[in-house]
Amino acid sequence: MNGRLRMGVMGCADIAWRRTLPAMAGNSAVEVVAIASRSQQSAEAFTERFGGVPLEGYDALLELDELDAVYIPLPGLLHAEWVERALEAGKHVLVEKPMTSSYRETSRLLEAARSRGVVLLENYMFLYHSQHEAVRKVLAEGAIGELRGFASAFTIPPKPEGDIRYRPSVGGGAFLDFGGYPVRVAQYFLGGDLEVVGAVFRHDRHHDVVMSGSVLLCTPDGVPAQLAFGMEHSYRNDYSLAGSTGRLMLDRVFTPPETHRPVVRIERQDHLEERVLATDHQFANVIETFVEAVLGGRDIRPQQDGTLRQAALIEKIGQAAISRPA
Incomplete structure (x- = not known):
């Protein structure tokens, strides 16, 4: 080479x-x-x-x-x-x-x-944006106390007729395309040992694909993760963490452009704070990671282990989901 x-x-x-x-x-x-x-x-x-x-x-x-x-x-x-x-x-x-x-x-x-x-x-490009590590540090500082719950959503408006996501043979619907993001970020903050409590999918009988859904996961010690996804909504991609003394929210968590300065919003009983973070380029960071792994021998086993955990959890959610016609 x-x-x-x-x-x-x-x-x-x-x-x-x-x-x-x-x-x-x-x-x-x-x-x-x-x-x-x-x-x-x-x-x-x-x-x-x-x-x-x-x-x-x-x-x-x-x-x-x-x-x-x-x-x-x-x-x-x-x-x-x-x-x-x-x-x-x-x-x-x-x-x-x-x-x-x-x-x-x-x-x-x-x-x-x-x-x-x-x-x-x-x-999974969003994992390479520095805003999520910054949120971890804020949590570690005790900004919202002990973690009590997590929520995340990734939804988009309907796509044009004929879009690949409506083709079950290749696209697979909204769950495989958008549903994985909230699941992956829940593991990022709550750990890889999440249990599937339940899930509901809206299934389009005309296209024979999942259009949207909601998922409930929890940690071994009972911290819940409420997740939503779909392609029949207004555009949304965010997460929030509820703690014993406050709540933290962040928007544009999966698809921020490289010029975007994320704003971490922290709410407590008598306190509102907004922390503006640095810009970052998650796609450039992914490419850099791949180049370093190939040319420089960078160890990407942690990323690969995360891929395996994600695949296992996505499969369990799909098996547990109750499907209802859209």
């Missing part, structure tokens, strides 16, 4: 165009070698902006010898197949969340990556 990480991109998704590829372009250690799409026209549009060779078809990307790693922003239910094929081709892989739709597949792919000596990292 040369001094730069030679990346290929598998799929011309909106998230790649708006956020991930600009972050790659801003990292001097990354060279975009090729971008593949089902459509030659889409691949050409991406390479005109970000460089590299346009390719029609994902197989053509994996056949390139001059490629070190692959970024996969394909629809969620296509991840498992193409991650596995990329690993078999000896490529390092950065894949959008969720890595797969099951614990078994996720575990198998992570083990395959380790056995081949290549990096496999799931991109």
Whole structure:
């Protein structure tokens, strides 16, 4: 491998165009070698902006010898197949969340990556923003006393008819796409040993996908996490932590632009405080982590262990959920 990480991109998704590829372009250690799409026209549009060779078809990307790693922003239910094929081709892989739709597949792919000596990292990008560690420090200072409860939501307005999220064969609906965010951030603050108390999903019979839902988790010592997700709402992404002496709230927790200065709001009986945090670029931080893991040997086992815990909990929630027609 040369001094730069030679990346290929598998799929011309909106998230790649708006956020991930600009972050790659801003990292001097990354060279975009090729971008593949089902459509030659889409691949050409991406390479005109970000460089590299346009390719029609994902197989053509994996056949390139001059490629070190692959970024996969394909629809969620296509991840498992193409991650596995990329690993078999000896490529390092950065894949959008969720890595797969099951614990078994996720575990198998992570083990395959380790056995081949290549990096496999799931991109839950919000985890790489410094605002969450800042909130942890505020909690550790005792700003709201002992933790009594957690709540988080990620909801968006309806998507246009024909959107991939309405296609059960590849998109998987709102739970796999949006529901994972509140679940993952609950584990971030409450630990990985959360129990599933219950869940309710609204299921669209026309599209045959989950449109929205609510989830109740709890820690072993009884701290509850109330979570909501969906794609039939107004836009919202936030979390709040209730304590014995106050409450802490933070907005735009999953999708802040790099220019955004997060505002931590702390409420107590006779006190209101707002702490303005620094800007951060979570996508650039993800790319930096991946580059350091591939080129510098950075240990990403903590991130991979988090991916496994997430896959296990998502699976348990899905099994426990009561489904009702939307």
